[in-house]
Amino acid sequence: MLQIFASYDVPLVRFFAGFLEHQGIECHVTNEPVGSLGGDIPLLEGPTELWVLDDSRLEEARQLIEKAALPGVPVNPWRCGKCGELVEGQFTDCWNCGEARGGDSDAPSPS
Numbered sequence: 430m431l432q433i434f435a436s437y438d439v440p441l442v443r444f445f446a447g448f449l450e451h452q453g454i455e456c457h458v459t460n461e462p463v464g465s466l467g468g469d470i471p472l473l474e475g476p477t478e479l480w481v482l483d484d485s486r487l488e489e490a491r492q493l494i495e496k497a498a499l500p501g502v503p504v505n506p507w508r509c510g511k512c513g514e515l516v517e518g519q520f521t522d523c524w525n526c527g528e529a530r531g532g533d534s535d536a537p538s539p540s
Contacts, residue, residue: 430457431487434494435476435506436517442477445494454490455482476506476515 433456436442442458449456457480481490506515509523510531516523521530 430480430482431484432478433481433487433490434479435515437476438517439477442479445497446479448497449479449481449490449493452493454486454493456480456490457482476517 434442434445439461442461446456446458459478459480460475461477481487505518507518507530508515509526509528511528512523512526514523514525516525516530522528523530
């Protein structure tokens with residue numbers, strides 16, 4: 430099982446999961462928020478993650494997600510070179526420290 434996508438946009442993660450499953454690629458969604466404490470305090474502070482169950486289909490799934498995404502909008506998250514924060518692919522600057530995205534900062538599967 431390998432992570433293919435992560436985002437704080439839960440409906441987008443769910444969309445990609447349904448899209449991949451419709452294409453016959455089994456996947457699993459993790460870190461999906463189920464509620465909050467005190468109205469505005471989330472139970473989880475990390476992004477919702479999409480995992481492909483069959484490692485051999487990862488590249489196929491990645492290509493399908495790229496085709497389904499908006500043209501010109503990167504979907505792969507990237508890791509900030511300055512503070513190490515995981516940032517959604519569509520952003521050009523780190524939300525945590527303001528550092529601009531570097532050329533080689535695509536995030537591998539977070540551990």
